[in-house]
Amino acid sequence: MRPAFITGGSSGIGLAAAIRLAQKGHDIALFARDPSKLSAARLAILNVAPTCDVREFPVDVSDRAAITAAVGEAVAALGAPEVAIASAGIAQPGLFSDQSLDVHERQMAVNYFGALYFVRALTEPMAAAGGGQIGLVSSGAAFFGIYGYGAYAPSKFALRALAEILHLELEAQKIGVTICYPPDTDTPMLEEEMKTKPAATVKISEGGGLWTADAVAVRMLKGMARRRPVVAPGFQMAGLHWFTSLIAPLLRWHQRRIIRKYGP
């Protein structure tokens, strides 16, 4: 069985996916910045899959040369992946007038370009090895413009466009591309983001429900295995996925009610 590569594999949704993939028998390469979180994740994986070969790659996905080199090293060590997931991401909510251009650029650099560099480094080795599955973690915030996500959401919308195109273009190389749109998920990211999230943004997002990282990972991996273009966990994300354009005026009306009550 060929290995699985996961950016953001040291925490949250990425770690949950890594654990599930290790249990299935894949060796694992984890890509994230903090070496101590990486080694803790490695131990968590070995705890449930003692024979798994887990490699740690301490790297910032927004550093193009570094992530490209790290992917190359991982391919040299374990072979081309059968499964690759881009889950590394950061969320900085806030109102447009309060957020610096640096914040906007950083969101795009990590969430969008980080995933792009990772996928770009992998397509050739994966195609040469006979294909595989690529999963991109977007967000429910990619369906419509949610108040307070002016810096975060565009990076997730951008991933949506990339995934839809790659789904078509990489089919010929037997590489399936799946994009996942999770609602709020109980991870360190959500806890961190709650410290600064505008009250109205909290309320609007709550309408999407709260999932565990493991439940999101399981849905995503199942969709990837079936080569589905889209995984939208829960009835709210599924509804948004099918109807957003149609219900856009309703969603604006719904947000305005909440903003009047809680924001700014």
Ligand SMILES: NC(=O)C1=CN([C@@H]2O[C@H](COP(=O)(O)OP(=O)(O)OC[C@H]3O[C@@H](n4cnc5c(N)ncnc54)[C@H](OP(=O)(O)O)[C@@H]3O)[C@@H](O)[C@H]2O)C=CC1
């Ligand atoms: N939690 C939620 O409510 C939702 C999350 N999502 C998306 O899911 C993905 C995973 O989020 P979640 O699991 O909650 O978050 P966590 O904060 O739990 O995990 C994020 C992971 O990404 C890594 N990471 C962050 N920045 C970088 C970077 N610059 N380079 C390399 N690795 C990085 C982190 O490690 P380190 O910091 O050490 O680099 C960590 O391993 C994100 O893309 C997020 O936007 C989507 C919808 C809802």
Ligand SMILES: CCCCCCCCCCCCCCCC(=O)[C@@H](N)CO
């Ligand atoms: C049938 C239609 C029903 C519509 C109900 C409206 C619900 C809107 C839910 C939006 C959820 C967005 C969550 C973003 C999470 C995220 O990416 C951050 N938490 C990252 O940390």
